[in-house]
Ligand SMILES: Nc1ccn([C@@H]2O[C@H](COP(=O)(O)OP(=O)(O)OP(=O)(O)O)[C@@H](O)[C@H]2O)c(=O)n1
């Protein structure tokens with residue numbers, strides 16, 4: 001067995017959602033999105049060490065929401081940075097005293113992560129160092145260049161999700177690199193550091209709440225889950 005950690009990043013402003021409240025705090029089935037996400041990790045493994053990264057100015061909001069919803073899942077709260085990279089780095093700093101184990105980095109706005117996916121991602125990273133959940137493309141894709149476009153082979157690509165799991169010392173060393181614009185996720189950081197990343201099966205339900213229509217889908221998923 002190995003110790004499991006999770007850094008749940010919720011330090012963004014949610015500009016594409018176009019709501020006054022950051023999307024991680026929006027209600028979904030009557031409870032904040034972030035609360036659902038954290039609970040999924042706790043239900044997977046109550047012994048998991050949880051670090052939640054929040055916008056510095058929203059610490060009070062989160063405290064209030066936890067009190068309002070009687071949310072008791074133990075977690076450490078850390079202030080985020082200007083970019084996702086900086087938020088993950090701040091989350092890692094909160095684990096400075098942890099030595100071994102596997103850490104998942106997960107978007108706070110992906111509330112439909114499930115137990116099977118978490119188990120596969122953690123186990124794969126414990127054996128191979130780095131794992132990333134991903135799904136096949138459902139649409140055709142085209143490469144755009146200048147004013148024209150060209151069809152490309154979609155079977156050669158995957159859509160990358162979170163959780164992305166890593167042996168803790170590896171992720172720590174990778175995040176000591178200087179930030180570059182190409183770092184859109186944790187896998188890209190670890191890969192640039194020189195470590196291969198193993199893809200594992202994600203899910204089409206594991207959506208990232210990004211734009212307003214994603215909330216409609218999320219509510220529908222919840223209704224469906226409650227009916228099961
Ligand atoms: N400085 C940042 C930026 C993003 N995130 C987190 O990274 C996840 C994925 O990012 P994204 O969906 O892009 O969130 P936002 O940056 O909040 O959204 P937008 O780009 O629309 O502003 C989210 O859970 C978000 O809160 C973060 O912790 N710190």
Ligand SMILES: C[C@](O)(CO)[C@H](O)COP(=O)(O)O
Nearest residue numbers: 084107160161162184185208
């Ligand atoms: C990490 C991520 O969710 C994997 O798909 C994605 O890269 C985040 O990108 P965003 O531009 O911050 O939404």
